[in-house]
Amino acid sequence: MADVSVIILTHNEEKHIARCLQSLHPFTDKIFIVDSFSTDNTVEIARSLGATVVQNPWVNYALQFNYGIDHTPFETGWLMRMDADEYVLPELAEEINQRLTTLSEDVSGIYVKRRVLFFDKWIRHGDYYPIWLLRLWRRQQGICEETWMDEHIKLSQGKSIQFQHDLVDHNLNNLTWWTQKHNNYAIREVIDLLNIKYNFDKTQRVEPKLFGSQEQRTRYLKIQYASLPLFTRPFLYFFYRYFFRFGFLDGKKGLIWHFLQGLWYxxxxxxxxxxxxxxxxxDKESIIQFFRTHYGKDLSPTNRP
Known part of the structure; x- marks a missing residue:
């Protein structure tokens, strides 16, 4: 077994949690779940499969995940981040077992590839694979950045490397759930885009860099995207993904995915x-007041997401 423990955040994930945990068992039995008071069988299923579960009120993703980092009961050398609707492929589990102990001390983080399945279809095109994510890091050398959207693990020292195999993002909920989720995401995305211009919370973000890591490149491109005109940029982005990056090769299911995720959203x-x-x-202050009044979100510098 690898010297790694896994942190997962859950809320009503009974459809996914068993699949996720079973994919982790080939390389670790040290799984720490921070649940935000699920009302289904998530907690019972997780505990039956050997996970340690605590419950903590939800504020936002970054605070909840950093709570998990601070309170994990396992003293492993490495930590891993997983979402409940993801699972590790056997090849990645084997790679973790074989390579983790061979890494030099100056390696603090490990990127893995995420593949997305939609209606059981692997979305291979449209610049959507591979998506490299920093998912493993040495204890006390990584923290979840506090942003309104697209939170990443930030390393405090050392370098990062890439593993070769994948984890899979395969959500089993229906389209109504998906669209409601993205409707909620949309207001956080608005705040993140406005924050590029107004710098509401003054939080230190991942450094934007076109030829840096995937999250540095993503941040750089988001800044460029934010400068484009409203209602023009969604069509440009969809055209880029669906035609220039061959999203049409993903077929009918891919059309639904790229249209909803790349244009509708x-x-x-x-x-x-x-x-x-x-x-x-x-006006910056008027915008802050609008979000406080209409969405109950305080964007002032003393109230990070």
Whole structure:
């Protein structure tokens, strides 16, 4: 077994949690779940499969995950981040077992590839694979950054390397759940895009860099995207993904995915941003007040996400 423990955040994940945990058992039995008071059988299933489960009120992803880092009962040399609707492929489990003990002390983080399945279809095109994510890091050398959207693990020291095999993101919920989830994501995305211009919380983000790591490149491209005109950029982004990056090769299921995730969702974000400007104008303090009044979100510097 590898010297690694896994942290997972859950809320009503009974459809996914057993699959996730069973994929981890080939390389670790040290699994720590921070549950935000699920009302289904998530906790019971997780405990029956050997996970240690605590419950903590949900505020946001970063705070909840950093709570997990601070309170994990396992003294392993490495930590790993997983989502409940993900699972590790056997090849990656074997790679973790074989390579983790061979790494030099200056290696603090490990990137793995995530493949997304949608209606059981692997989304291979549209610049959506491979997505490299830093998912393993040495204890006390990584923390989840506090952003409104797209939270990443930030290393405090050392270098990172890449493993060769994949984990899989395969959510089993229906499209109604998916669209409701992304509707909620959209307002966080609006705040993240506005934060590029207004710097509400002054949180130190991942350094934007076109030729850096995947999250540095993503942050750089998001900054460029934020400078494009409203209601133009969603169509440009969809065209880039679906035609220039061959998203059409993913077939009918891929069309649904790229349209919803690459156009509908981005257009919804712009519509919500238009709503902000319509009601609050472009004055920073008026925008902060709008979010406080209409969405119950405090964007002031002393209230990080």
């Amino acid at each position: 981005r257009f919804l974000v712009d519509a919500k941003m238009f709503e902000v400007y319509f009601h609050a104008g472009r």
